[in-house]
Amino acid sequence: MEAYNCDTAPLNALIHQVRPHATQALVAAEIMELLQNSEMRSYPKNSVQDPYSFRCVPQVHGASLHALNHAAEVIQTEINSVTDNPLVFHENDLVLSGGNFHAQPLALILDYAAIALAELGNISERRVYQLINGDRGLPSYLTKEAGLNSGFMIAQYTAASVVSQNKQYCTPASVDSIVSSKGQEDHVSMAANAATKALKVLENLKILLAIEWLTAAQALEFRRPAKCSNSVENMVDLIRKKIEPLEKDRLMHTDLNQAVSVVQSWIEKHLS
DSSP: OTTTTOOSGGGOHHHHHSSOOHHHHHHHHHHHHHTTTOGGGGSOOOOSSOOHHHHTHHHHHHHHHHHHHHHHHHHHHHHTSOOOSSEEEGGGTEEEOOOTTOOHHHHHHHHHHHHHHHHHHHHHHHHHHHHHTTOTTOOGGGOTTBTTBOTTHHHHHHHHHHHHHHHHHTSOSTTOOOOBGGGTBOOOOOHHHHHHHHHHHHHHHHHHHHHHHHHHHHHHGGGTTOOOOHHHHHHHHHHHTTOOOOSSOOOHHHHHHHHHHHHHHHHHHHHO
């Protein structure tokens, strides 16, 4: 948002009070806090509204956060559940055969979580595209000599391909079933498949966020000497400790791998 010189009006709390999804309001408030005291706020604005991928971040990110919070609740319940069969209730002097082993709650929620994660990556790639598109005073492909240099074109190519793969992983496993055990097991959840797909989407999301982080840092080079907020400048510094600004074309694969390592380190630090 800083790199694209976005308006902060869509983050105004009044907007989110009249559509009171808690996670939407939370995302808007957190981003507004991250942008406090930024010199970029006074940068001239020549557009009436920003593209959806910037303007609707509270709505989209907030919806994904709500989905992930719901997934966490279901998974927490499952972790603290008994799923054996049969079940022995010694105080009642009963041995009961049931179906607590059926993983449908997990299958559904893991499919839901995968979609929520994929959407974070989907909208991230759209912001990358906007940043390299040559708008808002930024050069095409975020390079001084576009045409002679490809700049961040390959970064966006990579993001687009990863997003497309995530869409394929988001085909729900929970709607599938296949009969086994002579028809005794005639409806199965496919939760394990839902889990492995969700994990792949998560790993891909790290790549997509790394590409956006790297691209935004490059775009901010063209906004200097204006400074962002301390929080955003700290985020830029994390990237710059490993990756220099792109002056001329070089092997982008190395930069992207380094950026992914920054994202992974940030996750480990903040979720530990």
